[in-house]
Amino acid sequence: MSDALALxxxxxxxxRRMFWRNPSAAFFNFLLPLLFLxxxxxxxxxxxxxxxxxxxxxxxxSVMSTTFVALAMNVTFLREQGVLKRLRGTPLPSGAYLGAxxxxxxxxxxxxxxxxxxxxxxxxxxGWPPLPxxxxxxxxxxxxxxxxxxxxxxxxxxxxxxxxxxxxxxxLPVVVVSGVFYDxxxxxxxxxxxxxxxxxxxxxxxxSAAMVxxxxxxxxxxxxxxxxxxxxxxxxxxxRGWRWEADRD
Amino acid sequence: xxxxxxxxxxxxxDAPAILVRDLHKAYGAVEAVRGLDFEVARxxxxxxxxxxxxxxxxxxxxxxxxxxxxxxxxSVLGMDPGQRPAALRRRVGIVxxxxxxxxxxxxxxxxxxxxxxxxxxxxxxxxIALAGLEEKAGERTRRLSGGQMRRLDFALALVGDPELIFLxxxxxxxxxxxxxxxxxxxxxxxxxxxxxxxxxxYLDEAQALCDRVAIVKHGRALAVGAPAALGVGTASxxxxxWRGDDGEAQERETDDPTGLLHQLTSAALARGERLEDLAVTxxxxxxxxxxxxxxxxDDVPAAGAGGGTDVR
Numbered sequence: 324m325s326d327a328l329a330l331x332x333x334x335x336x337x338x339r340r341m342f343w344r345n346p347s348a349a350f351f352n353f354l355l356p357l358l359f360l361x362x363x364x365x366x367x368x369x370x371x372x373x374x375x376x377x378x379x380x381x382x383x384x385s386v387m388s389t390t391f392v393a394l395a396m397n398v399t400f401l402r403e404q405g406v407l408k409r410l411r412g413t414p415l416p417s418g419a420y421l422g423a424x425x426x427x428x429x430x431x432x433x434x435x436x437x438x439x440x441x442x443x444x445x446x447x448x449x450g451w452p453p454l455p456x457x458x459x460x461x462x463x464x465x466x467x468x469x470x471x472x473x474x475x476x477x478x479x480x481x482x483x484x485x486x487x488x489x490x491x492x493x494x495l496p497v498v499v500v501s502g503v504f505y506d507x508x509x510x511x512x513x514x515x516x517x518x519x520x521x522x523x524x525x526x527x528x529x530x531s532a533a534m535v536x537x538x539x540x541x542x543x544x545x546x547x548x549x550x551x552x553x554x555x556x557x558x559x560x561x562x563r564g565w566r567w568e569a570d571r572d
Numbered sequence: 573x574x575x576x577x578x579x580x581x582x583x584x585x586d587a588p589a590i591l592v593r594d595l596h597k598a599y600g601a602v603e604a605v606r607g608l609d610f611e612v613a614r615x616x617x618x619x620x621x622x623x624x625x626x627x628x629x630x631x632x633x634x635x636x637x638x639x640x641x642x643x644x645x646x647s648v649l650g651m652d653p654g655q656r657p658a659a660l661r662r663r664v665g666i667v668x669x670x671x672x673x674x675x676x677x678x679x680x681x682x683x684x685x686x687x688x689x690x691x692x693x694x695x696x697x698x699x700i701a702l703a704g705l706e707e708k709a710g711e712r713t714r715r716l717s718g719g720q721m722r723r724l725d726f727a728l729a730l731v732g733d734p735e736l737i738f739l740x741x742x743x744x745x746x747x748x749x750x751x752x753x754x755x756x757x758x759x760x761x762x763x764x765x766x767x768x769x770x771x772x773x774y775l776d777e778a779q780a781l782c783d784r785v786a787i788v789k790h791g792r793a794l795a796v797g798a799p800a801a802l803g804v805g806t807a808s809x810x811x812x813x814w815r816g817d818d819g820e821a822q823e824r825e826t827d828d829p830t831g832l833l834h835q836l837t838s839a840a841l842a843r844g845e846r847l848e849d850l851a852v853t854x855x856x857x858x859x860x861x862x863x864x865x866x867x868x869x870d871d872v873p874a875a876g877a878g879g880g881t882d883v884r
Contacts, residue, residue: 330689340677341676344677403672404673408638409666409671411638412636412638413686414662414689568638
């Protein structure tokens with residue numbers, strides 16, 4: 324067991340090192356949400372109510388981009404390149420490998436949330452999160468949910484060339500519908516209904532409570548339940564569909 | 573107790589490194605492997621030789637634990653690779669037919685990471701030298717040429733200091749110099765007492781490297797034996813060539829060269845002629861291979877076995 328943990332740690336360190344070795348991917352991962360935050364922050368400057376929506380919204384988007392988007396792309400790429408197959412032939416336990424991938428995603432999410440919180444404090448008139456523990460709970464729930472969904476999506480992507488199309492076809496509409504850029508309750512009823520079924524809406528609700536309104540966790544258990552439901556579905560699909568190599572044909 | 577343990581260890585060492593009995597593998601309705609049998613002794617370099625689509629890669633990937641067999645018995649270092657035991661993966665090195673690597677690591681970093689996955693790895697610098705990658709040790713893997721990448725494949729498979737190494741078409745696409753270098757590496761492995769199972773469709777490669785080969789077609793072993801002995805055992809014919817009295821080159825194949833030579837020479841003597849350019853040759857591995865793998869000759873030749881040759 325300690326051996327498996329040591330290997331998980333080694334693999335995690337390797338993932339971190341490789342991540343920073345590829346600056347364009349690293350910057351895209353971190354900068355896109357921050358760019359949106361800067362743009363919408365400028366647009367909504369002076370309207371604290373709008374800023375109170377956009378900051379947790381961007382935090383939710385960051386969780387999704389550092390887990391769902393990053394893993395769907397990365398797993399598809401490694402599978403197509405044959406790196407997963409090569410790893411499969413070594414003594415590295417599958418659990419250690421997947422654990423390292425998850426830790427890597429968690430690290431990126433934590434960094435990103437920290438950046439968004441700091442930006443909210445420094446530039447957008449939002450204080451430090453009133454409920455840091457609640458922030459942690461929702462971030463962890465969001466990471467588990469979207470990481471699993473990202474890996475599950477990777478199984479459906481036929482090859483790496485088509486990966487950006489698949490990923491963005493889901494990521495962009497979900498981000499818009501779930502109220503990253505506006506208060507989801509002000510959307511037309513049919514969009515609001517769709518949004519209520521999606522995990523990102525509930526993640527943003529929870530993050531908003533933790534970062535802005537200070538509503539206690541007990542008021543947001545239903546949000547947590549929806550995220551947990553999606554997470555369970557994502558984990559089941561991710562595990563069942565996992566493939567170490569690309570189809571030959 | 574002690575005697576039993578010694579006996580047990582002895583048994584394990586004497587057991588073949590690889591044992592394959594009546595192996596079957598079907599992909600849906602397509603049967604890729606149809607009753608394959610062979611054994612690889614410890615320390616042996618064994619080749620699966622056959623045309624594309626013969627089932628070589630499928631067989632090797634079953635032995636490596638990548639695919640599940642549909643039927644038959646398979647044992648690798650005394651374990652069932654279908655169960656994917658971790659103990660087996662610690663003792664085996666795999667060079668896949670084509671396989672990518674993390675692009676943003678240097679050669680040395682990649683090998684250091686891989687070495688850490690094994691209980692008793694080989695020294696990283698030694699492995700770099702063994703694979704001939706000294707000049708590229710600090711290079712990112714994405715900058716390596718095709719041949720250098722293949723050498724990295726070797727190095728990654730060897731850095732765990734495995735007892736058994738699988739090489740799936742190790743030199744396909746190599747230029748002649750690179751092939752020689754790869755052959756040198758395989759010979760060095762042989763010198764270290766490692767067991768090697770390689771697949772190839774190059775006859776010269778099989779002849780140069782392998783202690784024994786199995787000629788495989790349509791998922792069956794048509795012949796198994798030492799490359800030199802295969803010519804005798806399977807197509808057990810001799811080729812007798814000479815120049816006739818009209819100056820035409822003549823050639824006959826026979827199972828009984830002594831009888832044929834007696835006929836030819838006594839007839840020539842009776843006519844008072846010389847038999848010019850008389851030669852008796854045995855078919856090369858290439859002849860056997862072409863004969864056995866030619867379309868339409870799917871059936872097993874009915875010749876007897878000899879000299880370590882085993883015909884199925």
